[in-house]
Amino acid sequence: MNHLELLEHTDTVNELLARYGVKFGIYKNNTFKEQLFPFDAIPRIIEADEYAYLEKGLKQRVLALNMFLKDIYSKKQIVKDGVIPKDFIFASSGYMAECEGVVPPKDIYSHISGIDLVKGKDNVWYILEDNLRVPSGASYPMIARELCRRSSPGTFTDLKIEDNRNYAKLLKRTFDNVNTGGLNVILTPGRYNAAYFEHSFLAEQTGAQLVNGSELTVKDDMLYFVTADGKYEKVGAVYRRISDEYLDPMNFNPESLIGIPHIYDVFKKGNVALLNAPGNGVADDKGIYYFVPKMIKYYLGEEPVLSNAPTYLPFYEDDMKYVLDNFDNLVLKDVAEAGGYGVVFGNKMTAQQKEDFIALLKAEPRRFIAQEVIDFQDLDILEDGKPVPRKADLRAFVLMADEPLVWKSGLTRFSRNPDSFIVNSSQGGGFKDTWVLSQ
Amino acid sequence: MKKLHFTYEMQIDYSSQVNSCNFTIKCIPADTLRQKIDNIKINMYPETDYQWGKDGFKNLQIWGKEDKPHKSFRFRIEGDAQTGLSEFEECEDTDLSMVFSCPHGLNKAGETIRNFFDKKINNIDACTYDKVIAVTKLLFEAFKYQSGSTNVNTTAEEAFSQGCGVCQDYSHILIALLHLLGITARYVTGFIIGEGESHAWVEFLDDGKWYGIDPTNNTPVNDDYIKIGHGRDARDCTINRGIMQGGGLHTQTVSVNVREA
Numbered sequence: 052m053n054h055l056e057l058l059e060h061t062d063t064v065n066e067l068l069a070r071y072g073v074k075f076g077i078y079k080n081n082t083f084k085e086q087l088f089p090f091d092a093i094p095r096i097i098e099a100d101e102y103a104y105l106e107k108g109l110k111q112r113v114l115a116l117n118m119f120l121k122d123i124y125s126k127k128q129i130v131k132d133g134v135i136p137k138d139f140i141f142a143s144s145g146y147m148a149e150c151e152g153v154v155p156p157k158d159i160y161s162h163i164s165g166i167d168l169v170k171g172k173d174n175v176w177y178i179l180e181d182n183l184r185v186p187s188g189a190s191y192p193m194i195a196r197e198l199c200r201r202s203s204p205g206t207f208t209d210l211k212i213e214d215n216r217n218y219a220k221l222l223k224r225t226f227d228n229v230n231t232g233g234l235n236v237i238l239t240p241g242r243y244n245a246a247y248f249e250h251s252f253l254a255e256q257t258g259a260q261l262v263n264g265s266e267l268t269v270k271d272d273m274l275y276f277v278t279a280d281g282k283y284e285k286v287g288a289v290y291r292r293i294s295d296e297y298l299d300p301m302n303f304n305p306e307s308l309i310g311i312p313h314i315y316d317v318f319k320k321g322n323v324a325l326l327n328a329p330g331n332g333v334a335d336d337k338g339i340y341y342f343v344p345k346m347i348k349y350y351l352g353e354e355p356v357l358s359n360a361p362t363y364l365p366f367y368e369d370d371m372k373y374v375l376d377n378f379d380n381l382v383l384k385d386v387a388e389a390g391g392y393g394v395v396f397g398n399k400m401t402a403q404q405k406e407d408f409i410a411l412l413k414a415e416p417r418r419f420i421a422q423e424v425i426d427f428q429d430l431d432i433l434e435d436g437k438p439v440p441r442k443a444d445l446r447a448f449v450l451m452a453d454e455p456l457v458w459k460s461g462l463t464r465f466s467r468n469p470d471s472f473i474v475n476s477s478q479g480g481g482f483k484d485t486w487v488l489s490q
Numbered sequence: 491m492k493k494l495h496f497t498y499e500m501q502i503d504y505s506s507q508v509n510s511c512n513f514t515i516k517c518i519p520a521d522t523l524r525q526k527i528d529n530i531k532i533n534m535y536p537e538t539d540y541q542w543g544k545d546g547f548k549n550l551q552i553w554g555k556e557d558k559p560h561k562s563f564r565f566r567i568e569g570d571a572q573t574g575l576s577e578f579e580e581c582e583d584t585d586l587s588m589v590f591s592c593p594h595g596l597n598k599a600g601e602t603i604r605n606f607f608d609k610k611i612n613n614i615d616a617c618t619y620d621k622v623i624a625v626t627k628l629l630f631e632a633f634k635y636q637s638g639s640t641n642v643n644t645t646a647e648e649a650f651s652q653g654c655g656v657c658q659d660y661s662h663i664l665i666a667l668l669h670l671l672g673i674t675a676r677y678v679t680g681f682i683i684g685e686g687e688s689h690a691w692v693e694f695l696d697d698g699k700w701y702g703i704d705p706t707n708n709t710p711v712n713d714d715y716i717k718i719g720h721g722r723d724a725r726d727c728t729i730n731r732g733i734m735q736g737g738g739l740h741t742q743t744v745s746v747n748v749r750e751a
Binding site for chain 2: 127130131137138141142147148149150151152153269270271272300301302305312313316319320
């Protein structure tokens with residue numbers, strides 16, 4: 052390994068990250084929790100040809116998901132053709148009737164997609180989850196790389212590593228592709244949001260204006276940025292880092308104080324682009340996940356390059372039987388939850404818990420999916436200076452500009468708990484840089 | 491067939507000054523196979539510019555921002571309607587009818603509605619149209635009209651459990667029951683001849699046609715009805731939505747007048 056020198060700098064890098072405010076914040080049950088997002092200096096290294104394979108599969112998947120979203124909010128052909136049962140669409144909390152018949156600029160719904168993968172002990176990569184709403188995390192490996200380059204420049208001259216600092220360029224290209232004329236802005240819920248670091252960092256890197264809701268206003272049927280001295284500048288594209296519900300109190304949750312009244316009406320008229328488009332929740336629901344390989348075949352006529360983890364839908368009778376027969380070997384997920392919540396392992400339940408869960412499963416079969424527990428590969432992390440193996444996943448970022456672009460890096464998250472498979476940062480995990488080798 | 495003249499007026503009075511407000515108003519009847527609308531006049535006080543748009547279900551709406559300070563906001567729409575031009579509305583957009591076949595929001599059935607369904611409705615043997623007539627009659631007999639007994643957020647299940655409600659609740663419960671029968675049904679807002687407030691009823695899909703049925707009055711929709719719009723439940727059909735800066739406490743008065751022209 053040529054990066055031993057880097058490991059000695061772990062503490063320095065973490066101190067710098069803390070100073071830059073690289074934290075991770077989450078809302079759960081209306082309370083806000085903020086925690087440091089510990090960095091581990093041992094990178095995940097992916098060979099060039101392996102990454103080329105991932106890239107092919109990721110592009111294919113995100114193309115199909117975008118086609119699915121367009122179809123659902125217009126013709127719904129995939130439902131009419133019986134590929135996906137209608138209950139999985141229209142009863143999903145991610146389906147938004149407000150988006151019916153609305154066509155986003157250039158038909159792009161998911162401009163920035165965060166696709167979570169794991170590599171099994173069988174050396175096969177599996178898709179765990181698609182995040183098509185407001186996936187975060189790209190800034191962590193960007194800033195970590197920058198700090199590592201500073202603390203250990205030699206490492207990066209010796210190794211042929213794809214420079215991941217081009218993410219800003221990719222993001223700008225994505226912005227410009229759909230901009231309807233005017234400024235690019237990044238809409239943040241504000242400086243007290245713990246992802247504020249990422250918002251300001253990406254704004255600075257892409258040359259976009261960082262704004263909060265009160266700085267944007269709708270006049271007639273256009274969106275404007277109101278400058279400090281009261282001037283109105285037309286906005287052409289908004290990379291919004293607030294969720295659909297809070298985006299526009301006149302169209303979505305009326306209680307929202309951070310949104311911009313009527314912004315969605317401007318979007319509907321085609322006078323501004325929203326990245327990502329509202330309504331994407333219908334495509335990254337855990338129930339819909341099951342159908343993504345079918346979508347790829349349906350829309351693209353191709354075999355999926357990347358596999359899902361083997362998944363069962365108790366909604367189907369055969370699958371329900373399988374789930375009940377193999378309960379102890381499966382992980383069960385509540386389709387409405389995210390961030391590692393609502394995930395339970397069959398073999399970790401007490402008899403009573405199991406009984407209660409099965410009763411719930413039978414009453415609301417659509418609410419759950421069941422998956423084989425993938426024994427995924429460990430990556431070494433440093434603990435008290437010694438390498439120890441921990442479970443880790445990879446969030447790959449796919450940007451949809453004039454063509455799909457896969458960022459040659461990604462956020463590798465790991466579990467600090469040796470017995471845990473849950474790597475989500477909201478569950479106290481840490482992160483690594485992801486090095487994609489260029490040859 | 492009837493020729494009707496309708497007036498819808500809404501006034502909001504504030505206890506203190508409103509500096510600006512955003513509004514979206516969804517109470518503009520549109521042409522359908524059943525009705526033809528003419529001579530629409532919209533007045534707003536304070537006077538303000540507005541934009542036209544459509545919601546996800548293609549209902550007409552106007553929206554805008556009032557930034558003149560005001561202590562009351564008044565909106566008035568009037569027009570002429572020829573009604574009863576057809577028994578049904580053509581299901582032109584088969585795409586969206588799918589949306590109305592799934593339980594959603596306020597129209598979801600719970601245990602009480604399911605029990606009622608199992609006991610009284612599940613075994614009705616008739617064609618779709620007659621089934622709906624029969625279900626509506628059973629609901630009409632089992633549920634009492636009582637104004638003020640529910641609010642805008644009351645679910646079908648909550649209303650049915652307490653045994654009384656208003657037109658919104660009748661409609662939600664009927665939609666829940668029809669969904670259990672596998673019949674596609676949607677919530678409709680509109681006006682009914684006479685004076686009072688806006689009204690709600692249900693449309694169901696039968697052989698590519700939407701028929702209207704009014705569970706509150708236990709009758710098929712006829713030429714006394716002017717439709718404003720439709721959605722999955724009452725929340726989809728909120729007539730007036732607004733956000734204001736300032737204003738304090740507010741009181742809202744709505745008056746609807748529909749008479750033969």
